Amino acid sequence: EAQVTQNPRYLITVTGKKLTVTCSQNMNHEYMSWYRQDPGLGLRQIYYSMNVEVTDKGDVPEGYKVSRKEKRNFPLILESPSPNQTSLYFCASRPVGNQPQHFGDGTRLSIL
Amino acid sequence: GESVGLHLPTLSVQEGDNSIINCAYSNSASDYFIWYKQESGKGPQFIIDIRSNMDKRQGQRVTVLLNKTVKHLSLQIAATQPGDSAVYFCAESLYNQGGKLIFGQGTELSVKP
Numbered sequence: 084e085a086q087v088t089q090n091p092r093y094l095i096t097v098t099g100k101k102l103t104v105t106c107s108q109n110m111n112h113e114y115m116s117w118y119r120q121d122p123g124l125g126l127r128q129i130y131y132s133m134n135v136e137v138t139d140k141g142d143v144p145e146g147y148k149v150s151r152k153e154k155r156n157f158p159l160i161l162e163s164p165s166p167n168q169t170s171l172y173f174c175a176s177r178p179v180g181n182q183p184q185h186f187g188d189g190t191r192l193s194i195l
Numbered sequence: 196g197e198s199v200g201l202h203l204p205t206l207s208v209q210e211g212d213n214s215i216i217n218c219a220y221s222n223s224a225s226d227y228f229i230w231y232k233q234e235s236g237k238g239p240q241f242i243i244d245i246r247s248n249m250d251k252r253q254g255q256r257v258t259v260l261l262n263k264t265v266k267h268l269s270l271q272i273a274a275t276q277p278g279d280s281a282v283y284f285c286a287e288s289l290y291n292q293g294g295k296l297i298f299g300q301g302t303e304l305s306v307k308p
Contacts, residue, residue, distance in 0.1 A: 087238075114293075114294065123300075125284075125298050125299070125300050125301065126239070127298075128296070131293060141295070173238050173239070175238075177294070180290075180294075181226065181227040181246065181290055181294065183229050183244050184229075184241075184296060185241065186231075186239045186240070187238050188236070188237050188238045189236075189238050
């Protein structure tokens with residue numbers, strides 16, 4: 084089954100403790116992206132990657148890092164999480180060109 | 196505690212009626228548009244898309260209309276069913292900006308049986 088898989092689905096942690104949210108897609112898509120979804124602010128792009136070893140900032144990159152060492156994986160790294168990063172996070176992927184992005188089921192992060 | 200956000204626009208329809216969800220997009224250079232459905236606890240799910248060289252596209256029970264003159268997009272759902280209850284987002288994309296998606300705020304569709 085074609086899918087985007089995120090882990091963990093839920094995480095409660097404390098300020099300053101580094102965490103990584105993994106994202107993996109099995110569709111051989113070149114493009115991958117991370118979004119956060121907040122009430123009243125909708126979905127906002129954090130980082131995206133056009134292909135392996137190519138990453139770029141989205142609209143809200145501060146406090147986040149990403150890497151794209153393999154085509155299928157695009158982890159989101161919070162080196163020193165803060166409470167304002169409490170949010171619902173989505174990973175998405177799509178093939179090259181104007182094609183719809185496919186989303187994972189989300190990761191709910193709570194930073195205390 | 197949780198922050199209180201803006202309430203989403205809500206559309207309430209009777210089962211079997213047709214639904215129309217509207218969206219205004221922001222960039223006249225956007226060349227690709229997508230409608231997504233998001234159910235509680237899930238990620239956005241692709242419904243239908245349309246390119247800027249078209250003004251109408253039909254899928255199964257859904258139709259998307261694009262009016263570039265007024266930068267307006269609509270999603271029509273025929274014979275709405277309880278399973279259609281969800282939040283619906285439109286998204287615009289600019290291919291020359293890496294295909295970044297810009298999402299609308301969403302509309303909550305509630306279907307009464």
